[in-house]
Amino acid sequence: MMYGLLIFVGLLSFWMLYRNTGEQQLESHYVQEEVDTAPLSPEQIKLIQDSWALVLPIKVKAAELFYARLFELDPTAKALFKGKLDFQGDKLMTTISVVVDSLNDLESVVPILHAMGKRHIIYKVRAEQYDIVGAAFLWVLEQGLGDLFTKETKEAWTIAYGIIASVMLEAYSESDLD
Ligand code: HEM
Numbered sequence: 345m346m347y348g349l350l351i352f353v354g355l356l357s358f359w360m361l362y363r364n365t366g367e368q369q370l371e372s373h374y375v376q377e378e379v380d381t382a383p384l385s386p387e388q389i390k391l392i393q394d395s396w397a398l399v400l401p402i403k404v405k406a407a408e409l410f411y412a413r414l415f416e417l418d419p420t421a422k423a424l425f426k427g428k429l430d431f432q433g434d435k436l437m438t439t440i441s442v443v444v445d446s447l448n449d450l451e452s453v454v455p456i457l458h459a460m461g462k463r464h465i466i467y468k469v470r471a472e473q474y475d476i477v478g479a480a481f482l483w484v485l486e487q488g489l490g491d492l493f494t495k496e497t498k499e500a501w502t503i504a505y506g507i508i509a510s511v512m513l514e515a516y517s518e519s520d521l522d
Contacts, residue, residue: 370516372471374478374509381450381507388500389447395497396444399488400437406484407433413480421476424467443508454511461515471516474509481505 384392399406411429415422425432439460446453485501486493 370471370513372474372509372513374474374506375471375513375517376510379507379510379514381454381511383507384447384500384503388496388503391497391500392447392504393444395485395489395492395501396441398492399485400441402488403437404430404433406488407437409487410436410480410484413483414477417480418473418476421473424469443504447504450507457508457511458515461512464512465516471513474513478502478505478509 407430411425411433439456442456443450443453482498482501482505486498489497
Protein backbone atom coordinates (compact mmCIF):
# COMPACT_ATOMS: atom_id res chain seq x y z
CA MET A 345 0.00 0.00 0.00
CA MET A 346 2.76 2.40 1.08
CA TYR A 347 4.86 1.49 -1.97
CA GLY A 348 1.84 2.03 -4.24
CA LEU A 349 1.39 5.53 -2.83
CA LEU A 350 5.09 6.33 -3.25
CA ILE A 351 5.00 5.18 -6.88
CA PHE A 352 1.87 7.25 -7.48
CA VAL A 353 3.44 10.41 -5.98
CA GLY A 354 6.62 9.78 -7.98
CA LEU A 355 4.73 9.42 -11.25
CA LEU A 356 2.63 12.51 -10.48
CA SER A 357 5.76 14.65 -9.85
CA PHE A 358 7.36 13.37 -13.03
CA TRP A 359 4.23 14.21 -15.03
CA MET A 360 4.04 17.73 -13.52
CA LEU A 361 7.72 18.35 -14.29
CA TYR A 362 7.23 17.11 -17.85
CA ARG A 363 4.19 19.39 -18.36
CA ASN A 364 6.09 22.38 -17.01
CA THR A 365 9.01 21.77 -19.34
CA GLY A 366 6.58 21.71 -22.26
CA GLU A 367 5.06 25.03 -21.24
CA GLN A 368 8.45 26.68 -20.84
CA GLN A 369 9.40 25.65 -24.37
CA LEU A 370 6.64 27.86 -25.70
CA GLU A 371 7.95 31.05 -24.13
CA SER A 372 8.38 33.42 -27.05
CA HIS A 373 7.02 36.79 -28.12
CA TYR A 374 5.99 35.13 -31.34
CA VAL A 375 3.58 32.54 -29.97
CA GLN A 376 0.09 33.53 -31.14
CA GLU A 377 -3.38 32.04 -31.04
CA GLU A 378 -3.87 32.70 -34.73
CA VAL A 379 -1.28 34.14 -37.11
CA ASP A 380 -2.37 37.03 -39.32
CA THR A 381 -0.45 36.47 -42.55
CA ALA A 382 -1.52 39.73 -44.19
CA PRO A 383 -0.55 42.54 -41.81
CA LEU A 384 1.99 44.21 -44.13
CA SER A 385 1.06 47.23 -46.22
CA PRO A 386 2.22 47.46 -49.88
CA GLU A 387 4.74 50.14 -48.78
CA GLN A 388 6.15 47.82 -46.11
CA ILE A 389 6.40 44.96 -48.62
CA LYS A 390 8.34 47.24 -50.95
CA LEU A 391 10.68 48.31 -48.13
CA ILE A 392 11.43 44.67 -47.33
CA GLN A 393 11.91 43.60 -50.95
CA ASP A 394 14.11 46.59 -51.85
CA SER A 395 16.30 46.20 -48.78
CA TRP A 396 16.61 42.41 -49.23
CA ALA A 397 17.81 43.02 -52.81
CA LEU A 398 20.69 45.00 -51.27
CA VAL A 399 21.56 42.24 -48.80
CA LEU A 400 21.48 39.37 -51.33
CA PRO A 401 24.80 40.25 -53.05
CA ILE A 402 26.50 40.01 -49.63
CA LYS A 403 24.46 37.02 -48.41
CA VAL A 404 27.47 34.83 -47.60
CA LYS A 405 28.95 37.51 -45.37
CA ALA A 406 25.50 38.27 -43.92
CA ALA A 407 25.00 34.60 -42.98
CA GLU A 408 28.46 34.48 -41.36
CA LEU A 409 27.66 37.61 -39.36
CA PHE A 410 24.30 36.14 -38.41
CA TYR A 411 25.73 32.95 -36.86
CA ALA A 412 28.50 34.88 -35.10
CA ARG A 413 25.91 37.20 -33.57
CA LEU A 414 23.56 34.32 -32.72
CA PHE A 415 26.28 32.39 -30.88
CA GLU A 416 27.33 35.56 -29.07
CA LEU A 417 23.74 36.18 -27.88
CA ASP A 418 23.09 32.49 -27.16
CA PRO A 419 26.18 30.28 -26.80
CA THR A 420 23.92 27.23 -26.22
CA ALA A 421 22.66 27.50 -29.83
CA LYS A 422 26.02 26.40 -31.27
CA ALA A 423 25.66 22.78 -30.15
CA LEU A 424 22.38 22.44 -32.07
CA PHE A 425 24.07 22.91 -35.46
CA LYS A 426 25.50 19.59 -36.64
CA GLY A 427 26.15 20.41 -40.30
CA LYS A 428 28.46 22.92 -41.99
CA LEU A 429 27.47 26.50 -41.23
CA ASP A 430 28.13 27.87 -44.73
CA PHE A 431 25.77 25.29 -46.20
CA GLN A 432 23.23 26.00 -43.47
CA GLY A 433 23.60 29.77 -44.01
CA ASP A 434 22.80 29.33 -47.69
CA LYS A 435 19.60 27.41 -46.86
CA LEU A 436 18.58 30.10 -44.39
CA MET A 437 19.09 32.88 -46.95
CA THR A 438 17.20 30.91 -49.61
CA THR A 439 14.25 30.46 -47.25
CA ILE A 440 14.17 34.17 -46.41
CA SER A 441 14.27 34.92 -50.16
CA VAL A 442 11.30 32.62 -50.80
CA VAL A 443 9.32 34.39 -48.06
CA VAL A 444 10.36 37.85 -49.29
CA ASP A 445 9.20 36.93 -52.82
CA SER A 446 5.87 35.71 -51.42
CA LEU A 447 5.02 38.68 -49.20
CA ASN A 448 1.94 39.45 -51.30
CA ASP A 449 0.65 35.93 -50.76
CA LEU A 450 2.06 34.65 -47.49
CA GLU A 451 -0.65 32.00 -47.21
CA SER A 452 1.16 30.14 -50.00
CA VAL A 453 4.29 29.66 -47.86
CA VAL A 454 2.50 28.73 -44.63
CA PRO A 455 2.78 24.94 -45.31
CA ILE A 456 6.55 25.28 -45.95
CA LEU A 457 7.06 27.29 -42.74
CA HIS A 458 4.88 24.95 -40.77
CA ALA A 459 6.86 21.90 -41.90
CA MET A 460 10.07 23.78 -41.10
CA GLY A 461 8.75 24.49 -37.59
CA LYS A 462 8.20 20.77 -37.09
CA ARG A 463 11.76 20.01 -38.21
CA HIS A 464 13.05 22.63 -35.79
CA ILE A 465 11.40 20.76 -32.90
CA ILE A 466 13.45 17.75 -33.99
CA TYR A 467 16.60 19.93 -34.09
CA LYS A 468 15.74 20.68 -30.41
CA VAL A 469 15.26 24.41 -31.06
CA ARG A 470 13.46 26.03 -28.11
CA ALA A 471 10.65 28.55 -28.59
CA GLU A 472 12.51 31.36 -26.84
CA GLN A 473 15.37 30.96 -29.31
CA TYR A 474 13.13 32.43 -32.03
CA ASP A 475 13.33 35.75 -30.16
CA ILE A 476 17.13 35.55 -30.14
CA VAL A 477 17.32 34.57 -33.82
CA GLY A 478 15.02 37.51 -34.60
CA ALA A 479 17.32 39.90 -32.72
CA ALA A 480 20.41 38.49 -34.49
CA PHE A 481 18.73 38.70 -37.90
CA LEU A 482 17.61 42.33 -37.44
CA TRP A 483 21.08 43.20 -36.20
CA VAL A 484 22.61 41.75 -39.39
CA LEU A 485 20.22 43.79 -41.54
CA GLU A 486 21.26 46.89 -39.63
CA GLN A 487 24.96 46.12 -40.17
CA GLY A 488 24.45 45.41 -43.86
CA LEU A 489 22.13 48.29 -44.69
CA GLY A 490 23.55 51.03 -42.47
CA ASP A 491 21.54 54.26 -42.85
CA LEU A 492 19.16 52.53 -45.26
CA PHE A 493 17.90 50.48 -42.34
CA THR A 494 15.43 53.20 -41.42
CA LYS A 495 12.86 53.04 -38.64
CA GLU A 496 10.18 52.12 -41.21
CA THR A 497 12.32 49.38 -42.79
CA LYS A 498 13.08 47.93 -39.35
CA GLU A 499 9.40 47.97 -38.46
CA ALA A 500 8.47 46.15 -41.68
CA TRP A 501 11.15 43.49 -41.17
CA THR A 502 10.12 43.03 -37.54
CA ILE A 503 6.58 42.23 -38.68
CA ALA A 504 7.82 39.90 -41.44
CA TYR A 505 10.12 37.97 -39.09
CA GLY A 506 7.25 37.81 -36.58
CA ILE A 507 5.02 36.10 -39.14
CA ILE A 508 7.70 33.54 -40.07
CA ALA A 509 8.48 32.75 -36.43
CA SER A 510 4.81 32.62 -35.39
CA VAL A 511 3.88 30.19 -38.16
CA MET A 512 6.91 27.98 -37.36
CA LEU A 513 5.99 28.08 -33.67
CA GLU A 514 2.43 26.97 -34.38
CA ALA A 515 3.95 23.55 -35.03
CA TYR A 516 5.26 23.51 -31.45
CA SER A 517 1.81 23.46 -29.91
CA GLU A 518 0.83 20.42 -31.95
CA SER A 519 1.96 17.08 -30.68
CA ASP A 520 1.94 15.18 -34.00
CA LEU A 521 5.22 15.19 -35.88
CA ASP A 522 4.08 13.63 -39.15
C1 HEM B 1 12.62 32.49 -38.81
C2 HEM B 1 13.21 31.50 -38.25
C3 HEM B 1 14.06 30.45 -38.91
C4 HEM B 1 14.27 30.15 -40.23
C5 HEM B 1 13.71 30.84 -41.46
C6 HEM B 1 15.16 29.00 -40.25
C7 HEM B 1 15.60 28.36 -41.39
C8 HEM B 1 16.24 27.14 -41.39
C9 HEM B 1 16.46 26.31 -42.56
C10 HEM B 1 16.04 26.67 -43.98
C11 HEM B 1 17.12 25.20 -42.15
C12 HEM B 1 17.58 24.04 -43.08
C13 HEM B 1 16.95 22.74 -42.72
C14 HEM B 1 15.45 22.69 -42.79
O1 HEM B 1 14.84 23.33 -43.67
O2 HEM B 1 14.85 22.04 -41.92
C15 HEM B 1 17.31 25.33 -40.72
C16 HEM B 1 17.96 24.38 -39.92
C17 HEM B 1 18.28 24.60 -38.62
N1 HEM B 1 17.95 25.70 -37.86
FE1 HEM B 1 16.72 27.17 -38.41
N2 HEM B 1 15.48 28.67 -38.97
C18 HEM B 1 14.83 29.53 -38.13
C19 HEM B 1 14.89 29.54 -36.76
C20 HEM B 1 15.82 28.85 -36.03
C21 HEM B 1 16.06 29.02 -34.62
C22 HEM B 1 15.30 29.95 -33.69
C23 HEM B 1 17.08 28.20 -34.29
C24 HEM B 1 17.71 28.08 -32.92
C25 HEM B 1 18.91 28.40 -32.67
C26 HEM B 1 17.44 27.44 -35.48
C27 HEM B 1 18.37 26.43 -35.56
C28 HEM B 1 18.47 25.55 -36.61
C29 HEM B 1 19.20 24.28 -36.54
C30 HEM B 1 19.93 23.74 -35.33
C31 HEM B 1 19.10 23.69 -37.81
C32 HEM B 1 19.70 22.34 -38.24
C33 HEM B 1 21.11 22.61 -38.65
C34 HEM B 1 21.94 21.38 -38.83
O3 HEM B 1 21.40 20.29 -39.05
O4 HEM B 1 23.15 21.55 -38.73
N3 HEM B 1 16.67 27.89 -36.51
N4 HEM B 1 16.79 26.50 -40.29
